[in-house]
Amino acid sequence: MSNEWLDTIVVARHDATARIVVLDLVSPAGAELPEFAAGAHVDVLVDGAAGLVRQYSLCGPPHDRARYRLAVLAEEASRGGSLGMHRLRAGDRLRISRPRNRFGVSDQARRHLLMAGGIGVTPLLAMAHELEARGAEYTLHHFARSRPDSAFLDELEQNPRVRLHFDDGPDDQRFISATDLGPPDPDTAIYVCGPGGFMDFVISLALGAGWPAEAIHKERFAPVEDAAAHTAGTTFRVRLAKTGGEYEVKDGESVLDVLLAGGVDAPYSCQQGICGECIVRVLAGEPDHRDDILTDRERADGMFTTCSSRAHSPILELDL
Ligand code: FES
Incomplete structure (x- = not known):
């Protein structure tokens, strides 16, 4: 994962409802936190030992660089993420990524x-x-x-x-x-x-x-389809334009899985087709888009999500 983790401290915690906890995070050094625009989310390292990472939106005012505010719903089918967040108390340390945003306010709309x-x-x-x-x-x-x-x-x-x-x-x-x-x-x-x-x-x-x-x-917050729907399909090859490396992607594998297994430093975060962190450009071949984040224009511009999309053509060349 291409993450530079930031250390934060939970400075305040309260139960907003029976199932939603609100957490305020600050820098341990009292420094300003990185700038963000409305709609941004951060990756949260919920459990470092287990490598458990979850994405949560920043819900405080974007002009407030002194603290980030997260609100976390306790999921009934939690696999550890939301329950881990609910266990946090004031004074606990938490590692987060810098804010990322694919959901910003439109500059065109009035x-x-x-x-x-x-x-x-x-x-x-x-x-x-x-x-x-x-x-x-x-x-x-x-x-x-x-x-x-x-x-x-x-x-x-x-x-x-x-x-x-x-x-x-x-x-x-x-x-x-x-x-x-x-x-x-x-x-x-x-x-x-x-x-x-x-x-x-x-x-x-x-x-x-x-x-x-x-x-x-x-x-x-969750993929429209399960992982199997993203990775099912016929075998194709991926060629990386910058290194010339070629990798075979079989039925049941994602392009991202194959690249990471091959030691490629490919960007990613959620691995579920919802965060957009893995987007790369397709230089040749016909993509089979299975994500729910790219717009038609982005697809037409050659954008491609390696964690959840495949290829219709026998080979796909990526700008990696
Ligand atoms: S890693 Fe999040 S969309 Fe692919």
Whole structure:
């Protein structure tokens, strides 16, 4: 993994809901933390001995370089990541990566529609801070099962640009797509983050209403398909333009796995097709894109995710 780890200390911790813990991290030396833009996430080394790394969005104001804020939902099917984060206490040390961002605020749009499902509010909260600072026009729709399931409720309720939608709430707070989403508007960008089912619903609603895919910015916490769907397929070869090395990628293997096994210093992080850290350029051959992060334009520009995509052609040449 191409990570330079930063040491931080948990300076504050509180249970925002029964299942969501909020952690504030600072530099042990009291120094400023690296700059970030709204929508960014960090890799967190949850368990160094086990090599357990997870990605969490930064949800505090981007202008606050004194501390990073993370909010972590205890996953029912946790494989150690979220439970490890919930065990942290004030004073504990935590290693994180520098912030990365593939989910930033659009510079082209004049209006911004933020759609947050549950814990998906985290990057969108940072965006709300940034949009507020820019004086931009935005609305944040926050969807949750109930008030007790909602983190940051005080902050959300104080913001007149926020609309809250609870599954168990009264009818007058229901989301009405005809007015809350509305018809396509070339000056508006939509941002979606949350559980897979929520995201699929919002995205299909927007596409069905005629919004172009380029207007919809999304960040997933989990892959749409399992790893097997990413790696199943016929054997092909990968050629690295910079070294001339060639590697065979068989059914059940990812390009990234094969490159790492071959000692190649390829970039990566999540290995699940959601972070974008492994993106490289294809120089020749026909990619079989299986990620859910690259836009059509990025694919047309030759971008390729080594952790989750394959090749239709017998050989794929990468800019590595
Ligand atoms: S390593 Fe995260 S998308 Fe490939």
